[in-house]
Amino acid sequence: MTDWRDDIFAVLQDHDIKQVYHVPDAGHSRLIEACQKSNSIRTLALTTEEEGLGLAAGAWLGGQRSVLLMQSSGVGNTINLMGLTKTLRFPFLTLITMRGDYGEFNSWQYPMGQGTPKVLEAMGVLLYSVDTASEVKATVDAAARTAFNGGQAVAVLLRQKLIGIKTFGKK
Amino acid sequence: MSKATIQRRPLVKKLLGGADDNLLVIAGLGSSNWDITNAGDRPLNMPLWGAMGATVSMGLGLALAQPAKRVLVITGDGDMLMGMGSLATVAAQQPENLAIVVLDNGKFGETGNQATHTSPRNNGPTDSGAGTDLALIAKGCGIADSAIVRSDSEIAQLVKDARSKPGPVFRVVKVMVEKLEFVMPPQDGAHLKDRFRQALLGHS
Numbered sequence: 001m002t003d004w005r006d007d008i009f010a011v012l013q014d015h016d017i018k019q020v021y022h023v024p025d026a027g028h029s030r031l032i033e034a035c036q037k038s039n040s041i042r043t044l045a046l047t048t049e050e051e052g053l054g055l056a057a058g059a060w061l062g063g064q065r066s067v068l069l070m071q072s073s074g075v076g077n078t079i080n081l082m083g084l085t086k087t088l089r090f091p092f093l094t095l096i097t098m099r100g101d102y103g104e105f106n107s108w109q110y111p112m113g114q115g116t117p118k119v120l121e122a123m124g125v126l127l128y129s130v131d132t133a134s135e136v137k138a139t140v141d142a143a144a145r146t147a148f149n150g151g152q153a154v155a156v157l158l159r160q161k162l163i164g165i166k167t168f169g170k171k
Numbered sequence: 172m173s174k175a176t177i178q179r180r181p182l183v184k185k186l187l188g189g190a191d192d193n194l195l196v197i198a199g200l201g202s203s204n205w206d207i208t209n210a211g212d213r214p215l216n217m218p219l220w221g222a223m224g225a226t227v228s229m230g231l232g233l234a235l236a237q238p239a240k241r242v243l244v245i246t247g248d249g250d251m252l253m254g255m256g257s258l259a260t261v262a263a264q265q266p267e268n269l270a271i272v273v274l275d276n277g278k279f280g281e282t283g284n285q286a287t288h289t290s291p292r293n294n295g296p297t298d299s300g301a302g303t304d305l306a307l308i309a310k311g312c313g314i315a316d317s318a319i320v321r322s323d324s325e326i327a328q329l330v331k332d333a334r335s336k337p338g339p340v341f342r343v344v345k346v347m348v349e350k351l352e353f354v355m356p357p358q359d360g361a362h363l364k365d366r367f368r369q370a371l372l373g374h375s
Contacts, residue, residue, distance in 0.1 A: 019235060044231075044235075044260060045260070046260055047259050047260060051256065053225060054224075054225030054227070054254075055229070056232060058197070058228065058230060058231060058233035058234075058236070059232035059235065060368075061229070061232075061233050061236070062195075062234075062371070063236055063237070063371065063372045081222060084221075088363070088364045090364060
């Protein structure tokens with residue numbers, strides 16, 4: 001079986017994603033590096049996740065598909081601009097690595113981690129959730145179809161059970 | 172600092188003069204939206220009614236998707252202050268086809284002309300800002316071609332730079348505080364997006 005992060009990269013290529021936005025993130029790091037090395041994808045580092053909504057809208061105006069990679073802690077930064085997906089009615093896909101979700105060591109991650117599904121739902125974003133590696137590929141593929149064929153705003157929550165618990169050396 | 176003398180509406184008319192299918196325009200919410208619409212509503216204008224702070228990001232996403240077209244972002248100081256980080260993101264990408272023109276009157280015009288951070292310091296109890304220099308910020312972010320325009324005699328060059336100089340180009344134009352008529356484009360965002368894509372791509 002291939003690594004689930006490589007599975008995501010393959011799905012992004014299958015769906016002709018041309019722009020990938022990210023704030024550096026340990027959970028997404030392998031995927032981000034694959035995108036940076038790709039000749040067909042433009043990879044942009046952001047100063048804050050909310051830039052990803054403006055960029056995604058602009059890319060779509062120009063005829064290109066994009067994806068925003070972020071951590072649950074970044075979701076809160078995007079909420080007002082998440083409304084753009086409704087006012088402009090454009091396809092939007094985001095892949096979210098969860099923190100403060102399952103065995104998290106850092107208490108500062110819990111408020112936004114636990115709030116993430118609720119605030120996304122409140123903004124009308126469809127949620128897909130994955131906690132086993134074998135389901136990643138099919139789920140991200142379905143999310144991309146829902147976004148780009150169905151014209152929806154979709155978030156895939158990559159649960160902490162899937163990503164692994166960050167310990168900072170503590171047991 | 173002497174008072175601004177440039178009027179925004181005639182300036183924006185010049186910025187958009189003779190606009191053809193090669194010019195894609197995104198305008199920030201509020202006054203900049205009314206300004207580009209006053210110059211003549213067109214499908215390849217994307218006038219924003221909200222999304223404050225996202226105007227430059229939207230221009231960047233569009234510029235990267237359409238490298239053969241010129242993308243012109245016209246926005247105000249309030250919107251630019253809210254999205255300053257996006258200038259660093261522009262600098263990281265160095266899009267040659269992107270120009271950003273900030274119409275800086277030092278005021279939040281839509282909410283009653285409260286001072287923004289670009290207003291001078293020590294300007295009285297209700298009108299003081301920080302003297303923030305957005306051109307210096309853009310330069311510090313890595314957009315080397317950043318400058319302030321203050322006089323009418325510089326406008327012809329500004330228009331040339333905004334329309335055709337290899338970018339990224341960043342200009343702050345110090346404009347007067349004026350009370351102007353609202354000139355509104357369609358409000359429906361999906362309609363604005365669809366007509367833009369139809370004109371650009373031939374399908375919505």
